[in-house]
Amino acid sequence: xxxxxAGRTGSSxxxxxxxxxxxxxxxxxxxxxxxxEMARDETVLVMGEDVGPDGGVFRVTEGxxxxxxxxxxxxxxxxxSGIVGSAIxxxxxxxxxxxxxxxxxxxxxxxxxxxxxxxxxxNRSRGTFAVPMVVRMPYGGGIRPPEHHSESYEAMLANxxxxxxxxxxxxxxAKGLLIASIRDxxxxxxxxxxxxxxxxxxxxxxxxxxxxxxxxRVAREGSDVTVIAYGAMLQVALASAKKAEAEGISVExxxxxxxxxxxxxxxxxxxxxxxxxxxxxxxxxxxxxxAEVAAAIGENALLSLLAPVERVTGFDTVFPGxxxxxxxxxxxxxxxxxIRRTIDY
Amino acid sequence: MPITxxxxxxxxxxxxxxxxxxxxxxxxxxxxxxxTLQRALELMMRMRAFDEKALTxxxxxxxxxxxxxxxxxxxxxxxxxxxxxxxxLVPSIREQGVLEACGVPMRHWFGFCKGDERMAVFPxxxxxxxxxxxxxxxxxxxxxxxxxxxxGEATAAIGFAGDGATSEGDFHEALNFxxxxxxxxxxxxxNNGWAISVPITQQTRSATIAQKAHAYGIEGVQVDGNxxxxxxxxxxxxxxxxxxxxxxxxxxxxxxxxxxxxxxxDHTRYRSADEVAYWAERDPIKRMRAYLExxxxxxxxxxxxxxxxxxxxxxxxxARLEDNAPPPPTDIFDHMYSAMPETLRAQRQALxxxxxxxxxNGANHG
Numbered sequence: 001x002x003x004x005x006a007g008r009t010g011s012s013x014x015x016x017x018x019x020x021x022x023x024x025x026x027x028x029x030x031x032x033x034x035x036x037e038m039a040r041d042e043t044v045l046v047m048g049e050d051v052g053p054d055g056g057v058f059r060v061t062e063g064x065x066x067x068x069x070x071x072x073x074x075x076x077x078x079x080x081s082g083i084v085g086s087a088i089x090x091x092x093x094x095x096x097x098x099x100x101x102x103x104x105x106x107x108x109x110x111x112x113x114x115x116x117x118x119x120x121x122x123n124r125s126r127g128t129f130a131v132p133m134v135v136r137m138p139y140g141g142g143i144r145p146p147e148h149h150s151e152s153y154e155a156m157l158a159n160x161x162x163x164x165x166x167x168x169x170x171x172x173x174a175k176g177l178l179i180a181s182i183r184d185x186x187x188x189x190x191x192x193x194x195x196x197x198x199x200x201x202x203x204x205x206x207x208x209x210x211x212x213x214x215x216x217r218v219a220r221e222g223s224d225v226t227v228i229a230y231g232a233m234l235q236v237a238l239a240s241a242k243k244a245e246a247e248g249i250s251v252e253x254x255x256x257x258x259x260x261x262x263x264x265x266x267x268x269x270x271x272x273x274x275x276x277x278x279x280x281x282x283x284x285x286x287x288x289x290x291a292e293v294a295a296a297i298g299e300n301a302l303l304s305l306l307a308p309v310e311r312v313t314g315f316d317t318v319f320p321g322x323x324x325x326x327x328x329x330x331x332x333x334x335x336x337x338x339i340r341r342t343i344d345y
Numbered sequence: 346m347p348i349t350x351x352x353x354x355x356x357x358x359x360x361x362x363x364x365x366x367x368x369x370x371x372x373x374x375x376x377x378x379x380x381t382l383q384r385a386l387e388l389m390m391r392m393r394a395f396d397e398k399a400l401t402x403x404x405x406x407x408x409x410x411x412x413x414x415x416x417x418x419x420x421x422x423x424x425x426x427x428x429x430x431x432x433x434l435v436p437s438i439r440e441q442g443v444l445e446a447c448g449v450p451m452r453h454w455f456g457f458c459k460g461d462e463r464m465a466v467f468p469x470x471x472x473x474x475x476x477x478x479x480x481x482x483x484x485x486x487x488x489x490x491x492x493x494x495x496x497g498e499a500t501a502a503i504g505f506a507g508d509g510a511t512s513e514g515d516f517h518e519a520l521n522f523x524x525x526x527x528x529x530x531x532x533x534x535x536n537n538g539w540a541i542s543v544p545i546t547q548q549t550r551s552a553t554i555a556q557k558a559h560a561y562g563i564e565g566v567q568v569d570g571n572x573x574x575x576x577x578x579x580x581x582x583x584x585x586x587x588x589x590x591x592x593x594x595x596x597x598x599x600x601x602x603x604x605x606x607x608x609x610x611d612h613t614r615y616r617s618a619d620e621v622a623y624w625a626e627r628d629p630i631k632r633m634r635a636y637l638e639x640x641x642x643x644x645x646x647x648x649x650x651x652x653x654x655x656x657x658x659x660x661x662x663x664a665r666l667e668d669n670a671p672p673p674p675t676d677i678f679d680h681m682y683s684a685m686p687e688t689l690r691a692q693r694q695a696l697x698x699x700x701x702x703x704x705x706n707g708a709n710h711g
Contacts, residue, residue, distance in 0.1 A: 071495055077525055082484060082518035086526075089488015089502070092433075092473065095495070109514070116478045117485070123680040124474045128466050130683065162681055185683035214686060261686030 020206040025198045029171035030060045030136075033178035034098060036208040038068050044182060045090065047074035048083055048100030048136075057102055058138060058197055080110035087133050088117050096132045098182060104139035104191065105148035118187040119162030131187045134178070139167075140232050140282055141329050142195030144322035151319055152231075152283035157189050158259040158292075164188040164213060165259040169234035171202040176211030177257060184213060193232035214261030218270060222252035225276035225342050228267050228293055230256040233280045233330060240335035249343055259289055267293065268300040275306040276342035282329055285313040307345035310338040354559040356552075358567040361574040364627045366635025374578055379642055385426060385573045386633045386643065387651060389418035392442035393630060394655040395451045398663065399441075399458065403608045407667070408458040412438050416571070416603035419629030420535050422446055423568075423576025424503070424596075427584050433493075433502040434472040435486040437479075439535070440505045444472060451659075452666035463672055480506050480513030483532060487523040487593075490530030494590055501587040503531045509540025511554050520561040523593040531580075531587050532558075532595040535570060537602035542615040558595035570598030571629040601627070674700060 024032065038044045046061055046068075052075035055062030065073040076083050080101055087097040101107055107114070118131045141150035158165050164186050168174035174192070181188040219234060220241055229237040234255050241251035252274055254267045271277045277297050279290035294309040312330045320328050361372045377385075396415050403411045414421070417439065425446030428434075436444060441454040449467045456464025457475065465474045476482030486504025493500050510516050511534060523530045534554050538545055551557060558565025566583070568575040576598055583594035601624035605612040612621075637643035678685065678693040685693070 074526070077518070077521050079518045079521070081515055082487075082522045085481065085484025085515060085518065086488035086491060086522045089435075089485040089490070090492050091488075092485065093489045093492020093496075093502075095492055112478055112481055112515075113484065117476070117481060121474070122682070124462060124465060125680075126463055126466050126676075127680045129473065164682075261682075262688055264688065 021203040022206055023201040024171050024175075024204045025201050026168070026171045026174045026192070027058060027060055027197045029175040029202075029204050030178055030192065031062060031064075032204070033175045033182070033208070034061065034064060035067065037098075037179060037182045038064065038072060040208065041096065042072075043095045045072055045074060045095050045097045046100070047076050047087060047097050049076060049078050049102050051075060051100050056100055058194060060136070060192070061100065080106055081113050084110040084113040084118060084133075084135060088113060088121065088131055091131045091133050092129055096182060098134045098136060101135060101137040103149045103151075104137045104153055105151040107137065107153065110135075114157075114163065114187070114189070115160045119160050122186070123162060130185045132185045134181045134188045134190050136178075136190045136192060138194035138197070139191040140193050140195055141319060141325050142232060144325060147319075147321065150325065152281070152314065154191055154259050154281075155283055155288045158262075158289065159287075162187070163260060165191065166213060166257065167191045167193070167231040167259065168257070169193070169219070169229075169231055169255050170196070170200075171204050173211060173255070173257065175204055176209050177213070179208050180210040180213050183210065188213070191231060195232045196235060199235075211257065213258050214263055216254055216256045216258070216263035216266035218252060218266065219255040220251065220253040222250040222274065224250045224274055225278060225339050226252045226254060226267065226270040226274045227278045227280055227335065227339070228254045228256060229280040230259070230289075231281075233282055236330060236332060236335060237280055240332045240339065243332060243336055244339050247340075249339060251339060256289075262292070262296075264296045264300065268297060271297050271301045272304045275304050277305070278310040278312060278335065278338045278342060280312045280330055280335055282314045284316045285311060286316050288313055307342040310342055312338045354556070356556045356559070356565060356567060358569070359575040359579050360569040360572055361578065362572045362632055362636055364571075364632050366632045366639060368574065368636055372578065373574065374581070377574070377577070381426065382637060383642055385422055385577070386630065386637055388422040388425060388446045389573060389630045389633065390651055391655055391658070392418045392421065392445060394652070394659050395441070395445060395454075395662075398659045399455060400604070400608065402455065402663070403458070408455050409460055410607050410609050411458045412607040413602075413604035414439050414442050416601045416624060416629070417535055417537060417598075418442055419573040419633070420568075420570035420576050420598035420600050423573045423578075424533060424580040426577045427580035428503070429500070429584075429588075431471065431500045432584070433486070433489050433500070434470060435482050435489065435502060435504045436472060436475045437482060437505045437507065437510070438475050438477060439507065440475065443505075444470065447472075450662060450665075452662045455663070455666050456669065459666075461669065461672060462676070464669075480510030480515045482506070483510070483519035484515050484522065486530050486532070487519040487526075487528050490523055490528030490587070490593065491526045493529040494527050497590065498529070499588045501529050501531050501584050503533055505533050505535070507540065508534065508536040508538070508545050508548055508554060509543065510534075511557065512548055517561075520558060520563060520593075520595065524561040524563045527590065528593050529587050529590060530593045531583050532593065533580075534595060534597045536597050536599050537570075538600075539602050539606070539612070539616065541606040541610060544616075553597060555595060555597040563593045563595060565595040565597065567597045567599060570600030571627050571632070573629060573633055600629075
């Protein structure tokens, strides 16, 4: 994948005028975020399967156990419910655990802990107890793995009140959003687009920085149509925008960053300006994030619309095996076709 | 190549006070002075008085669904006598007795059963809000115990569950995590014989629940759960070990649920009157009273006076419960997140606008 522009617009982007930067891929940026926060706050723990000497199956936790020891980095038994459930207890006991679930396809065993407890403890204790936990997990397709290793269940989690759902789209975003997630006092599910874990490097400030949760950004300015995306699909959106430009179509791209809290204002403002919208994600279509975004556009920008809101999404199917995944995953041509439909309407 | 035994274990059971009120003097803990023995009986009587009131109030429609703890007073009172103020309690839905004994005013439990979420926060103790998804809370107790171990605090986290919960995966994951991380956790399992309608014999083929602890490398002990002295001794020893960071412990208190699972259940559909009568003979309060009377520490006059005082205490709690104004409708929104998201703020405002239009306090609609 091509080098992406580090250029950012929109009021929410963190200041770029920093003294030191390193060129990092997303895995390295996430690793820096974890190390920075563990160094800053001794209540921050990292826990999960193979997060110790192995450094995690994608190496996001590499070097942490050597630096912080086995009381800060807990290699846990192989049990997702055990990881999230005991992390809730650790939160009550004064820690801020960052859990790793090895793949999003394996979250079902911990959903009871995540949805019945982590998401609800603050409410059911009337604010007496908080769950300042991050549950990190690689999500999405594009690496041709075995079954259950490519899922995108963000809509399911976004439909669970009490959770925050954060999805970075590049290394810079990954570091700032993970740091903000760790410092946040609510349970955050942090979805890492594994397809672009090592796809490209980007200038990332050495010093810690936060990207506030719940603030989307305009990743590319344009005037004819708005493409709303997040995670790995943001790169597809940007590449599609570049191709559309060659056809004389000016595409604005909005990176949602967070599904919860959802920043409706930023994408509505964009659609009011452009009059056209394409929502892009790789999770299934029906009741997906795209449906929510389209509804919000309908509620807030109906009279600005020059064409129906287009959805480019995964199908309402099981994520296919490796030989068929390129047919499933939204790609540039599919996005371009949707862009053209909004123009030609 | 020899064949060897690689592991074997035995599971102990502790009984001190038999069903007729006779005590095994050799096992009677010397630190239990007369006043403490009397307090043990009073705690159990208090639990029963509140329990009876709750059942009555449920029938009158003054609280919602209620799970009685009748029959389990000894298990909870014995444990309560061994709990220190800093210990953590991670209750399920039948731990009102031990919470009361630790100082939680019972209007809080009644309020919890009424659907007043404000009341499910327990003052004066380190206790989580009762957990309804069966067995899931044991992992929270394991996690709190891990936190205590990481910080080296001489405190215990006590996780509660019943026999049915031991079939849930989270029970096993909790024991396993506690074992691996040497959590300062006591798993206090009240085996009351029934998980709604399913008897313990259909819940597990194990002879005991206590023995399941051995599989996770932690200590497991069984007690006569209708014997307040046995429950105390097992809890005292377990909590000493747990607080010292010498490993988690599981206590199985074998007791009996004298009432239905909750007020929404009818136990006559699935168990015999003979079985209930068998356990009524083994009532925890009856045997402790007989023991104390035999020692001259209790008599009819004291018993009546205690019941009278408990009646007054119960009524005072109910009065305070029913003095509570209902929570404001905005309580639905106000504790969901550390800071309220915009989308939620809009929904909150929409509810307030709706209430303003229909007038009144918003408690009713239509």
